[in-house]
Amino acid sequence: MVNRRMFRPGFPDVKEPSAPRPPHNGPVPSKKPAPPEVTHAENFYWVKQMQSHTPMAVVLEDGEVLRGTVEWYDRDCIKLTRQGSPNLLIFKRVIKYVYKDGEESAQGGDE
Structure with a gap:
């Protein structure tokens, strides 16, 4: 029987020290940013x-201001609970901005 030798060299034969890379x-x-x-x-x-249960004011893109407390939220909408008015499900894409109710006078706003 004939001994056969592999054509591939062994790992130590291939591994040569490489020159350091320039910075x-x-x-x-x-x-x-994440x-x-x-x-x-x-x-x-x-x-x-x-x-x-912070009272919130939600300003919509058309300028309408809705006041109430946020009961729950998900990726696309929030549920605004209001006293004396029906609760609302508001899509986040129509919200311009949100602030705590009562902060507009402290910041000098005229809403």
Whole structure:
């Protein structure tokens, strides 16, 4: 029987010390900010407002102001509970901004 030898060289034969690379002097890439879904900042804010039953004012894109407390939220909408008026399910895409009710006078706003 004939001994057959492999044509591939062994690992120690291939591994040669490589020359050190010169340092890279190009622009340093900036770190991309994390997407909002990953930071959980929005979740923290809504949970805090729900637990403390903070009166909120929701300003819609058309300028309408809705007042009430946030009962629950999800990725696309919030449920605003109002006293003496029907509760509302508001899509987040139509919300211009949200603030705590009573803060507009403290900030000098005229709403």
